[in-house]
Amino acid sequence: MxxxxxxxxxxxxxxxxxxxxxxxxxxxxxxxxxxxxxxxxxxxxxxxxxxxxxxxxxxxxxxxxxxxxxxxxxxxxxxxxxxxxxxxxxxxxxxxxxxxxxxxxxxxxxxxxxxxxxxxxxxxxxxxxxxxxxxxxxxxxxxxxxxxxxxxxxxxxxxxxxxxxxxxxxxxxxxxxxxxxxxxxxxxxxxxxxxxxxxxxxxxxxxxxxxxxxxxxxxxxxxxxxxxxxxxxxxxxxxxxxxxYGKKGAVFGGAKLESLPADARKAQAAQLAPILRGLCSSERHMIGHFTDDERVLEFINSSDLDRLAPMGTSCPDHFLRTKISPLVLEMTPDQDVTDTNAIREQLTPAFEQYRAMYQQYYDTCKHSNSPAIRDKNPVVILWPGVGMFTFSKDKQTARVSAEFYINAINVMKGAEAISEYTSLPRQEAFNIEYWLLEEAKLQRMPKPKPLSGKIALITGSAGGIGKAIAKKFAQEGACVVLNDINPERLDGAKEEFVGLFGKDMVATTLLNVTEFASIEDALKASCLAFGGVDIVVNNAGISISKPIAEHSIEEWDRLYDILVKGQFMVTKATVAVMRQQALGGDIINIVSKNALVAGPNNAGYGSAKAAQLHLSRLNAAELGGDHIRVNTVNPDAVISDSNIWAGGWAEGRAKAYGVTVAELPAYYAKRTLLNEVILPDDIANACFAFVGGLLSKSTGNVLNVDGGVAMAFVR
Structure with missing residues (x-):
């Protein structure tokens, strides 16, 4: 052949x-x-x-x-x-x-x-x-x-x-x-x-x-x-x-406006995405997707956008995933979107009008046995000059919805070039969307996992405790933003997570918690990848154990920059995004038994952990009005697969307790009430306990995961 x-x-x-x-x-x-x-x-x-x-x-x-x-x-x-x-x-x-x-x-x-x-x-x-x-x-x-x-x-x-x-x-x-x-x-x-x-x-x-x-x-x-x-x-x-193409004139009637440069489009999208996500999540948490594909830009910048967009799609496969029609934002590409309250005030009426339109569509077309009306928020949102946002129950569905709307754009472009585009009549579209057989298929779908629709960023999540937390959250349905200061370690973690959970469940970004610009960039990456953030775990850290005479000022500053200032800056940047969404959220700080227990050779680390703990209390007191919960997990002696033992910490603690490094795991286990070795998965389970739904009315708490150390009891 x-x-x-x-x-x-x-x-x-x-x-x-x-x-x-x-x-x-x-x-x-x-x-x-x-x-x-x-x-x-x-x-x-x-x-x-x-x-x-x-x-x-x-x-x-x-x-x-x-x-x-x-x-x-x-x-x-x-x-x-x-x-x-x-x-x-x-x-x-x-x-x-x-x-x-x-x-x-x-x-x-x-x-x-x-x-x-x-x-x-x-x-x-x-x-x-x-x-x-x-x-x-x-x-x-x-x-x-x-x-x-x-x-x-x-x-x-x-x-x-x-x-x-x-x-x-x-x-x-x-x-x-x-x-x-x-x-x-x-x-x-x-x-x-x-x-x-x-x-x-x-x-x-x-x-x-x-x-x-x-x-x-x-x-x-x-x-x-x-x-x-x-x-x-x-x-x-x-x-x-x-x-x-071109025989009937310019595609889609020609360009009505120009797109922003690529970097500016990404910046605008990252800033607006959390606000859109909050508005789209009035009935359930949605996950977002953004694309500024050239085919999208050609359509949304065109003279025919206002005529074609309300018509909706034709193919049933396209329609089922993109809804009756998109929401077109009446915003200029370069509009200042940094004032969250002003933008939300501007956009809220547009969302209310869309929901009212969808309600009328349902009421007009429904049959006596039609399923109950579903989420009335738009799936596809178009921002001329910038790009297309799609929101759905999970990342894969949001991404596929974007792909289907690009299919619809291709169809409209071709039909307009050779004739005139026609969409499905509203009643036919409804009969597909609310088909009893489709409803039965939806009812057979597995029950959502506890963290479905949630987005989690765990600092230092390419290894050790952070990776265990990220893995637990992904297993429970969350989209996770893996990050680290080490690009090689981050690449390895991404490969592992994609293999376990698929490409739609994970995004990656470099993150240095001592640099505010790096933190902001990481959150922008989360907003572009998924639409925002719901859960942030301040996990990144280092450990230095030395007698005060041997403890340098530089080491003191490193401890406080990473543990205390880092936690403060990550929380500060996170709160800004959570307030844009207006959906509340969870902040979990991985602190330590050492925040409460005094021990030898530990002045820098122990006092920094104490500062982290009290900062958690202060943030919990301040952020409750935003329904942002701040809780603390206090581990101790997490030895397996933990980076804390690098850099001489194990040797320092062994010296302080008069044992060898090899004897440390048994030493730590024997001094606990339960005589247990603490693993990264134990910390991950504690974090999930705070965000899994059963403790949604709890904030300012400390959960010890140390096998039972009486001196670390909070009360």
Missing amino acids: LPQANTFHHVSYLWDDAKAAQFDQLPQADREVALLIYRSNLLGADLRLTNYGGGNTSCKALANDPLTGQPTPVMWVKGSGGDIGTLTRSGLAALYVDRLRSLQGVYRGIEHEDEMVELFNHCIFDLASKAPSIDTPLHGFLPFNHIDHLHPDAAIAIAAAKDGQRITEELFGGQIGWVGWQKPGFDLGLQLKQCLDENAANGIQLRGIMLGSHGLFTWGDTAYESYMNTLEVVERCAEYLADN
Whole structure:
């Protein structure tokens, strides 16, 4: 087979004959399924072909019926949820083809088509397979061995154009059929088959079908033929759009304003993000995402923004993740946004108007059995000249929402270039958004973890206690901002966390707690990555244990700069962001048993810890009105994986107590009431106790995690 890579300019040819040949020795059905998965992963790897989680693919082959042992036609199709780019066999639903098609005999019409989903279960061939999705009949009624249903921007631009049907017929010489907009389901599957049959009756063998405002169906007798057919059809659509850009005039009516320079855009976005996050979190804590992608800037800076943005999107996949329409901020790009109260006062009416619009949309379109209204806040927020913010329940959803709105921008751009863009009618959009089947899917989702929707910054979190705290918070659902003064250690921690929790749960930034500018930069990074910050743990520190005669002034200053001044400056910068959000927050200070217990050779460290403890009390007293809780965790002798033992501290403490360094763990354990060794995970658990929800009305507390040291009892 000749290489095809140079054939395409708007999509990527990724097929590798050698990889595909690896499946040749498998039984026929297993081979077809393996090729289906291979093809799906290739298609999903090119976002120009389909968006994350969008589209579905299938194959049909003969497999032995487990009851009769006789060959029977079986269809494997992407199951409910999932993403074709990462699809595995466990993500496929396997159904008897004959049983699925026989459901036509019990179909009672479009008003009852939701009930057909339950009947899909009677068609299951592999009982261990994924639950069938609503798109199952769209594949089942078509006779082809391999089918691709994708949402390429180039194809949807034609499908969403005012005269998309005419353009499709002319562009493909009648070889691509057309089915007008219809909500996915059993009826749409029947319409696809009808379109195919009617064209065949007229002597036309279709190579695909365009779904109005929705997407594209293509197929082939083999996995490779389906793959190539898909690439060729999408390439032709994209070429057509490219040839027409500019023929009707400037894209989106031309630029209405210019963007700020890149650095200025980031600075403005970081300053405004916490305010927007607070306004978007009126019903639940949201996580944010920001992008100033060139495609976004071209759209939001254009003359047509005010006309096109309120129309919303066309493709159901786009709409479900971006809501009925975006909120466009009436702000100049260079507007001063440092006065939080003034900006919130300016923006609050816009959010109230959006919520009222959404309420009216719900009230106007709802049915007697519609689910209750969901969060009325916008998902997509556009700031002309700066960029796009998206807010959702977690970072991945917020990021994907941004990707989908960029898809929608691409669709609007293409449709406007060749014709006129049309969006889904409001009622049709509502029927998708509040579809009972979608609601059932939402209800099946796992219960949010305690820290879902929260953003945590733990100073010194690339190792030791700080990393243990960050790991615990991420395990409980928080987005974490890892930081350190050591870039190599920070890179290692990021790699570990991405491997454990995925790229959307972690951001990194260098942070020196003795430099206020560094602290502010770290918080800006948090605001750009996630929209703000909810939990800050002052953990960064050093330890110096020396007799007073040997303790230098420079060492004294280092202790107080890092432990006391560092805690003060991080708290000061954190409070500014938390007040922008107006959502309250948690500040936890990792102090020490030494803040309360006097011991030898410890004047600098012990007094600095005492200052940290009292500073915590003072901050708790001051910040309660902002609903910002300030609490303290007092560890002692955290030896395992802790940086505190570096720099001679272990030797100093061993000398003070008259034991060897090797004997220190046992010495510390034996002097506690519980005779326990304290680990970084113990400190992490204590921090989680303060922020996990059960102590949301507690502030100014000290939680000892020292195995029980009577002299360190607060009372």
